[in-house]
């Protein structure tokens with residue numbers, strides 16, 4: 001049985017020890033075998049074996065005071081306090097009125113945020129329902145062939161691409177989780193928006209698990225891979241830009257009724273949805289997909305395809321929220337600030353592409369990656385209702401959108417006992 005207090009410890013037999021407590025050697029060997037996190041999870045037993053009543057923590061006994069007689073002054077104060085509470089409750093009941101959809105706002109709203117319906121933003125609820133059609137875990141996908149491919153088929157140059165793409169993505173997904181969960185969600189004042197964002201927070205954590213699973217399964221040095229963004233300037237450059245945007249909005253004193261703060265928030269939301277998720281992520285999987293197109297690292301690529309679907313929805317949802325905020329609050333963006341944002345993102349992407357693809361891999365070059373950034377950035381700008389930042393950018397990887405739609409991929413859910421919907425009827429582009 002899994003030890004829930006210390007899940008990484010070796011499992012212990014549940015029954016009482018026999019008269020001779022020395023277990024058979026074969027059992028000792030198996031028990032002592034180091035477990036990977038994935039193996040520990042896969043081997044874990046159902047939660048029904050766990051006792052939720054016994055926490056294993058004993059608190060000191062609470063004793064009644066020896067003298068329970070009330071002091072007369074204390075009694076008077078208590079009575080006044082009770083009168084005050086009753087008065088507050090009465091006034092609160094007088095002010096209760098039904099929530100109307102028209103009362104809701106994306107931000108700075110005053111309608112009850114604990115009441116889901118009536119919906120003002122039914123599309124947000126649809127996003128939540130659709131997100132639940134793309135459910136998987138990294139353990140659902142067979143990675144055995146990827147281990148062989150990495151060890152015996154990838155060139156050193158291709159290994160460099162694979163490792164650094166994962167090193168970038170895994171740090172980015174934690175940033176994405178912190179942005180939506182800590183900086184954005186708390187500022188929303190309509191619950192239908194927060195509910196999808198709560199799902200998004202979970203998905204970002206799932207993505208982090210997926211990269212960790214790939215890194216561990218392939219047998220890469222985790223400490224080295226996770227530190228790479230700190231020591232490789234071309235990876236750090238992108239993370240630094242994202243951290244700058246996150247820091248600008250993750251402030252407890254951020255009042256969105258202040259126009260300057262509101263503009264800063266909208267700009268950060270545009271950056272995260274349209275660039276960070278909508279362009280960098282969307283395009284960020286491409287080097288590994290190019291390996292997949294040659295029959296290599298297919299397990300990793302399949303994992304990334306499921307992540308890509310989530311990211312398409314995150315980007316699309318974020319863009320819609322941004323537009324709604326701009327509409328409701330009459331936000332006018334500074335065209336130069338938008339231009340600067342595209343430019344600094346492009347520069348960071350160029351540095352990154354030249355580092356990741358310092359030598360081209362078969363079927364994919366740094367120039368392809370950079371041009372594809374520009375092509376997808378144009379798409380996100382159009383979705384935002386903004387001018388295309390890179391007119392005439394070419395679509396260097398026309399097969400990329402198919403990856404999101406998975407039209408040519410097998411359906412791994414067929415092999416599972418439980419049937420899930422795969423969202424096949426949705427437009428993931």
Ligand SMILES: [Fe+2]
Pocket residue numbers: 173176203204207307311
């Ligand atoms: Fe993600």
Ligand SMILES: [Fe+2]
Pocket residue numbers: 176204277310311314
């Ligand atoms: Fe995301």
